[in-house]
Amino acid sequence: MPERWSTPETTVVTGAAGWLGQALMHRLRADPARARLRVLVHDASETAVFDNAENVNVIVGDIADRAVVDALFDGVGADADVIHTAGVIHPKRVSDFFDVNTTGTKHIVSAARAAGVRRLVHVSSNSPFGTNASATDVFRNDEPYNPYYGYGQSKMEAEQAVFAAVAGEDGGAALDAVVVRPPWFYGPFQPPRQTTFFRMVRKGKFPVIAGGHQRRSMVYVDNLVDGLLLAELTPRARGNGYWIADARPYQVTEIVETVGRALRDEGFSVKVGALRLPAIAGRVAEVGDKLIQRTGRYQQQLHVLGEMDKTIACDISAARRDLRYEPQVELYEGMRRSIRWCVEQGLEL
C-alpha cells in the first residue's frame, strides 16, 4: 500500500458553493493535477463562484433528489474521488436536517458505489457525539455516539450509512470511505451569519456563560481542507473516522480575547468585555432549543446559545498518526485572515 495516492482524474465535490466547499474548491482549482472537477451546488445563482472555468462541471440541484445525484455521477468512474461537504446546519425546519444530511448522504453513498469510485470522503461533525461531560474532558478519536438534537441525529445516521457501506453490511459492494469530523470552523468564505460573531465581540456582547471556562475545539478552514485532502489520498485511512481540528482546544474566554485582539490588530475598535451570563442561561437556552426542535422548527440563536456553555473538545492525535495531518494555522492568525477576507468582500463587521 503506498503512503499516498496520486490525485485522481476526476474529483467530485458536493456543497461546492458552501463555506467549506468554496475553500476546498479554491485549493483544488489551484492544483493543475486536478484535471476534472464535477461539483454540486444547490442554486443556479451559486454557479458564478466558479468563473465558468473549463475544468469545472457544475450540476445544480437538491442533494435529497436522487436524480440530481445521478446526474452528478454521470460519467464518473474508478479514477475518481468524492468529497462530500454538503450539509445543512442551521435550517428552517428540523426535517431539512434529515433530507439533506441523511438522505443526501445515502444518495451519495449509493451513487459512489455504483460508479465504483476510488474513495468517498464524508464530512461529518462533532454533533453525533454530543458535548463533553466536563470542561477537562477531551473526545478521543473513537467515542460512543450521543447525538446533539436534530443536527447530531441526522449526521450520526449519515455516518452510519457510510460505515455500513464500508463494511458491506447492506449487501452491496464494499465502499472505500473515510469520515472527517470537524468541530466549529472559521476562516475565509464564511457565510453572513459569522459576521454577527465578529460584531458581538467588537461590541463586547459575545455571550460568555458561567465564567467561560468551557473549551471548544475549532478548525481554521484551510486546516480542514488540508485534512480533507489527506483523508482523500491516504490509503490506510480506509474505514476510519478522524477529528480534524486546530492543534488544541481553546477556552471560551481565550476565543473572545483572541478575536478581540485580532480585530484590534486589523484596525477595528473593540469594546473590552463580554456578555457575562450565569450557567442557568445556557441550560434555559438548551431546553428552549430542544422544545422548539420537537415541534419541527429550528431557532438558530437559541441553539447556539444552548451550546455555548458546553465543552466540545477533541483529540487530533489519530489524524496526526494516520494521515500525517499537522494544523498550520492557529486561532489568532486564522482570525486575522478571516477578518481580512471579510473586509475584502466589503462585509460590515
Added chain:
Amino acid sequence: MAGDAADGRRYVSGLLDAAAIAAGDALDAEVVVVGSGAGGAVTAALLAEAGFDVLIVEEGPWVEQESVRPFSLEQMDWQYRAGGVTVALGLPSIAYTEGRCAGGGTEVNSGLYFRPPVDLIDRWTTDYQIKDLDPDEIAGIADEVEQALDVGKVPGRKTPGSEILRRGAAALGWRHSEIPRWMTYPPGGDAVTGKRQSMTRTYLPRAFAAGARMVVDCRVDKLTVGKGVATGLSVRYSDGTRSEIRCRHAIVCGGAIQTPALLQRSGVRGRIGRSLAVHPTVKLSGRFAGEVNVPDDVPVHQVKEFAPDLSFGGSASHPGLVALALSDHWAEFSRAITEWRRICIYYAAITSEGRGVVQAVPGLRDPLVTYRLTHRDRETLRSGLARLALLMLEAGADEVYPSFRGAPVVRNRRDLATMQQSFAASKASVMTVHLCSTVPMGEALDRCGADSFGRVHGTSNVWVNDASLLPSAPGVNPQATVMAFAIRNVRRFIETNGRGDA
C-alpha cells in the same frame, strides 16, 4: 494468636487471656486505637513497636480468610457493615460498603495497589495547608508498605474478565495497565491462587508481636471528652454488655463514615463529617461468547485513559452479584442470568465534584449520610458508562446490560446512542466503595477537622488516622494512600510523645 471466630469469642490478643481482661478495667491502655483497618492496624503496629501500650478496639468480628469465600454475598454478610447495605441519601442515593471486621476493608477489597499520586499530594499541601508533607517521605513509606504487603503482579494467567478489559482498551488505543496487588502466590500459581496480604496477616500480627492487645465485637459508643481532653471510651460488646476504658490518647480509625460519627457523638466540634468525598461508580454487565466468569476473583486490569476524572475496572461477578446487576431492568435483562458464566461485571468510577455529609443522629446506631452529585458528576457518569460499553463491544461482547432503570440492551454502536439518551444518574444504581475526607487534615481551619498530623483541632489527645484525613478522594484505590499517611502521622506522634512508659 487469633481467637476462634466460630465460638463468638470477642478477645483476640497475644498477651492477655479472655478472663483477665473480661473485667473491662484491665483494658485500660496508654493508647486506644479504634478500628483495625488500613489506618488502625498500621497505627497500632508502629506504636506497639515503639514501646507504647496499645489496645485495639474493633466493632466487627475476627474472620479467618479461609473461612469465607472471597467476593461472595456470604462475605458481605459477615465482614461488611449491615450486610453491605448502606446508603448515602441523595438524588440518586449512593449505596456504599464498609468493611466491619478485624482488618476492616483490607479483608474484603480488591487488593489493588496505587502509590499516592504526587500531584495530588502537592495540591493537598497547598489547598489544605498541610505542614511538612514531603512527597519523598511518602514515597519512602510506600516502599516499606510494598515490602510489608508483598505488592506485586499476577505471576501467571490473568482471569478472562481481566483480559477483556485489556483487549477492549488496546483496541481503542486507551491507556490501561495491570495493577499490582497485595497478594502472595504459590509457586506456579495464577490469579485465582493469590493470598491477600490483609491487615489480619500483616500489621495486626506485628502489633500483637510487639505487645498490642485487641478486643473484637466491641463497639465504641463515645469518647469521654472534656475541655478538649479525652479520658476514656464507653464501649458496648455485641452481647449488649457495656464498659468504660481509660486511655491517655484516643486514635480513631473507624473509616470515613464511622470516625466522624463517633467524634460527633462524643461532642467534638469543628469540620467533622461535612465534606465526605467518594468515587461514585456505575456498572454494566457484559455477555461474551465463552465462559469468562471467575466468581472468586476480580480483574487486575484498569483503564486509566481518562484518569483521574474517570477510571474503568472489573467488579466481583458472583452469580448473586450478576443477578443484582441485571435487576435494574429485570424484565428485559433477566433472561441473561442463566448464562452468568458468560457474564462479567465492570464499573466506571469518577472523581466527584460533589460532597456529602455524615451526621450522627441521637438514638440511632448509624449516622445519616447524604451525598450530592453535581451536574458535571452526572454527565461524567453518563459518558463513563457509555465509554465502558464501547470498550465492551470492542472486546467482543455480544450484549451489554447497563445498570440503570429502563436501560436498553447494547449490541452495537447505534445502541450506545440510545443508551446515552435514556441515561440519567437518578435512574442508575450508583455505588461506591471508596469513602474519604470527612475529617480533612491541615491547618486551613475553614475546611480541616484535624491538624497536619491528624490531631483533631480543638483537642489535645484525640487523633484521627484513617481515610477520613485524606482531603479529597484520590482518584485511585485509596488504601495505599491511607496506609502511607497513617504511617507518616504515627511516626510524628511517636517523635512528639516520646517512647511509651510501658
